[in-house]
Amino acid sequence: MAKKTKDPGFGYSSAENVRGVINKDGSSNIIHINRKFKIDDLYTLFISVSWWKFFAFVFLGYTLLNVLFGIVYTLIGIDEITPSTGDTLKDFLNGFFFSAQTLTTVGYGGIAPQGITANIIAAFEAMIGLLSFSFITGLLYGRFSKPKASIRFSDNIIVRDFNGERALMFRLMNSRKTIMIEPEVSVTLAINEEEKETGKYKRSFFALKLEREKIMYLPTIWTIVHVINDKSPLYTYSNEELEKLNAGLYILIQYHEESFGQKVYQTTSYKFKQLVTNVKYAPSSGIDEEGYTILDHEKLSDVEKMD
The missing domain is CATH 2.60.40.1400 (G protein-activated inward rectifier potassium channel 1)
Known part of the structure; x- marks a missing residue:
């Protein structure tokens, strides 16, 4: 006679069309509601998501940061970093690409901040860039070094x-x-x-x-x-x-x-x-x-x- 075992955490309640709580690939099939998100969950999120989602998050974050700072440079006056072209879109693109150079600390030298306001913003953006890329590097190491069965x-x-x-x-x-x-x-x-x-x-x-x-x-x-x-x-x-x-x-x-x-x-x-x-x-x-x-x-x- 077979002996039943205690609930392993799935719950005894069920339904006719009940789905399994564990997928074929081992991932959870539980839908969480009323769950509060904490900043500590970011590490778990970026470590566990698929590779394409991880790089999509990185690309999206990188693009949004550059768009944000590109708008800031345009609003304070593009003349603070390079002569204005008279075209708002072109001025924004100059601000966007200057932001990309500052965020990555590449600094080609073609554009450089001139005024005190632009220098303060560029210094702040460089700090964000250093922290961001350090964070991404840590996540990449964590993803590669995380012990995984195959x-x-x-x-x-x-x-x-x-x-x-x-x-x-x-x-x-x-x-x-x-x-x-x-x-x-x-x-x-x-x-x-x-x-x-x-x-x-x-x-x-x-x-x-x-x-x-x-x-x-x-x-x-x-x-x-x-x-x-x-x-x-x-x-x-x-x-x-x-x-x-x-x-x-x-x-x-x-x-x-x-x-x-x-x-x-x-x-x-x-x-x-x-x-x-x-x-x-x-x-x-x-x-x-x-x-x-x-x-x-x-x-x-x-x-x-x-x-």
């Missing part, structure tokens, strides 16, 4: 006959060339079912017992196996019922990463809509003529029919 999970989960019983399986591999040292995995099953008495949906959680939860090291691919025996929460479901089951898997894996010299973590999730039955995973590694092991990263999710 694990690929199969796109599917399968149920197949296994040693006279059935088993639930999925595969994972390290997308880097380093070897995963002492990888350890834990899997939580969440089943979403309607209560006949109330008509409301509730979630039940089970910690799945795995064939192996920890190994010494992983150079290639690891197939995670949960045997569906009489102690499994999936034992009473047929293969057809499993394919229609409103359930999901939440996976946490941790291991020692050689690149960073410390333990790293990665999470992911599966919905049972990704379940395929009566198939097995196709081989994804082999031996070449010289005796080297060849690992094909494109075959991680490949399956083939059972014999």
Whole structure:
């Protein structure tokens, strides 16, 4: 008889169309409301956003600062830094490009502040530029040096006959060339079912017992196996019922990463809509003529029919 586990933080309340709280890539799927933003959150924001968003923020901030100071130089009189052209747009562009030179401390020498007001503003802008680029440099270092796992999970989960019983399986591999040292995995099953008495949906959680939860090291691919025996929460479901089951898997894996010299973590999730039955995973590694092991990263999710 399968034993339920305590709520791992997802909540027992549910709905018919409930979404998983963890996305496939391990990111959170929680919508936060009434959350107060603090200045300390900026570091976490810029460290965690995708690269294209990070550089978009940098470009936008750089452009807005130059536009702001370009307007300031135009308003105090462009003659403070260079003779006026008589055209407001051209004067603004001169102020904009002078601002870019001051902010980056490039200083080509073609334009220079003349009056005391322009010198004060340029000195203040140079200070902002130094602080800004120091901040961005720190963020770049933080993004590159932040310990990260780089694990690929199969796109599917399968149920197949296994040693006279059935088993639930999925595969994972390290997308880097380093070897995963002492990888350890834990899997939580969440089943979403309607209560006949109330008509409301509730979630039940089970910690799945795995064939192996920890190994010494992983150079290639690891197939995670949960045997569906009489102690499994999936034992009473047929293969057809499993394919229609409103359930999901939440996976946490941790291991020692050689690149960073410390333990790293990665999470992911599966919905049972990704379940395929009566198939097995196709081989994804082999031996070449010289005796080297060849690992094909494109075959991680490949399956083939059972014999």
